[in-house]
Amino acid sequence: MFGIGFSELVLIGLILIIFVKPEDLPKFFRTMGKLYGQLKRAYDDVISVKDKILKEIDDAATLEEKNAAASPPKPAAEPPKPIAAPAPPASESVAEPPKPAPEPAAEPATPAVEPAVDPAPPIN
Numbered sequence: 729m730f731g732i733g734f735s736e737l738v739l740i741g742l743i744l745i746i747f748v749k750p751e752d753l754p755k756f757f758r759t760m761g762k763l764y765g766q767l768k769r770a771y772d773d774v775i776s777v778k779d780k781i782l783k784e785i786d787d788a789a790t791l792e793e794k795n796a797a798a799s800p801p802k803p804a805a806e807p808p809k810p811i812a813a814p815a816p817p818a819s820e821s822v823a824e825p826p827k828p829a830p831e832p833a834a835e836p837a838t839p840a841v842e843p844a845v846d847p848a849p850p851i852n
Contacts, residue, residue: 744756
């Protein structure tokens with residue numbers, strides 16, 4: 729039962745008897761039973777939602793496979809041919825590309841000066 733042996737159950741029982749009054753034990757076990765039931769229902773709900781999602785995914789994959797098998801394969805389309813740029817007229821000369829502008833000289837870094845901090849006045 730949950731990987732708990734008989735000796736562990738006896739130890740848990742002794743601890744319960746020490747910390748929970750014997751008259752409160754039925755109420756304690758009732759509360760624990762309700763908590764266990766709520767946890768089990770929540771776990772079952774999560775599992776059912778997970779199973780439902782997985783089933784929908786499987787159904788969609790099966791439908792996609794059927795559609796792919798039923799439709800004939802499409803012929804490969806030819807890639808578009810590149811359009812050649814028009815050649816410049818022979819009478820015009822080809823201009824030189826513009827030269828990049830020179831980079832401005834880097835300014836020397838000025839050291840950061842921290843403001844002077846007055847020490848705390850002495851305590852008398």
